[in-house]
Amino acid sequence: MIERVLEIKFCGEVMMEKQKEVSQHGLTVTRGGKSQQAAVLVNLLRDTSMPMLNYLAEHYGLYRIPGQSKSILIERLLRQLPDTALNQIENDLIAGRYGHLSVDELLNIALVSDAQRSGRAGIPRLDDMDPEEVVLVDSSVDRWVYVMHGYDVEIDLDRRRLKCGCPYFEFSSRRQAICKHIARGLTMIPEVYARKALIDLLLSREYGGPHTPRWEFDHSQAA
DSSP states (O other): EEEHHHHHHHGGOTOOOOSOOOOEEEEEEEEEEEEEEEEHHHHHHTOHHHHHHHHHHHTTOOOOOOTTTHHHHHHHHHHHHHOOOOOHHHHHHHHHHTTTTTTTHHHHHHHHHHHHHHHOOOOOOOOTGGGOEEEEEEEEEEEEEETTTTTTEEETTTTTTTOOOOOHHHGGGGGOOHHHHHHHHHHHHHHHEEEEEHHHHHHHHHHHTTTTTTOOOEEEEEO
C-alpha cells in the first residue's frame, strides 16, 4: 500500500501537510440509506488539502464542480462513493501520513503529543532502559508482558490496552500518556505490531470521534 501511495504520489501533494486544528468531533454519515459513524475518515479528509481532494474525487469518478467548497466536496465523496472506495481512500490517507515513519519516529510523535497535552517540558528518556535488562515474561500473537525496573508492563493489541505499575504511569495514565516503560516495550515487540499499535493510537487521538475505539491506559502491578 505504501508503495502504491508513493507511486502515484497523489499528484505530487505532500500528504503530511497538517492544518493547525483537526476537528475531534464525530460526524454521522449517511451512505446508501445506512447511517454509520466515520469520524476517522471524515477528519482525515478535513485534514487533506483541496487539490488532493479534487484529485481523489476525479480518481474515483466524480466530476469536478468549479468553485465548490471543501465541505461540499467531502460530503460528495462520503455520499457518492461506495464503501470499498472510501475504505481505500482512508487506508491511503493513513499510509500517506504514517506509512513512511519508523517505530522510533511514531513513538516520538506520541511522546511529544503526550508532553504537549500534559504541559511537560520534555519526553520520557529511554537511555537508562537497557533492552538487555528487560525480561519478557509472557507473549502471544498480539500481547506481551515484560518486567522492567521491577514493574509489570503489558502491551495488548487485541484489547487496545497499555499497562504499567510504575508510579509515573499512575499519574500519566489518567491523561492517556505513555510512560518510559511502555515506550521501551513498544520498541521491543515485533516492528509490524509496534507500528500497528502506534498508528492506531495516533489515529484515535488525532482523528477519532466520540465513538472511535480508544486505548485503555491501566495502572496496575498485576499483569
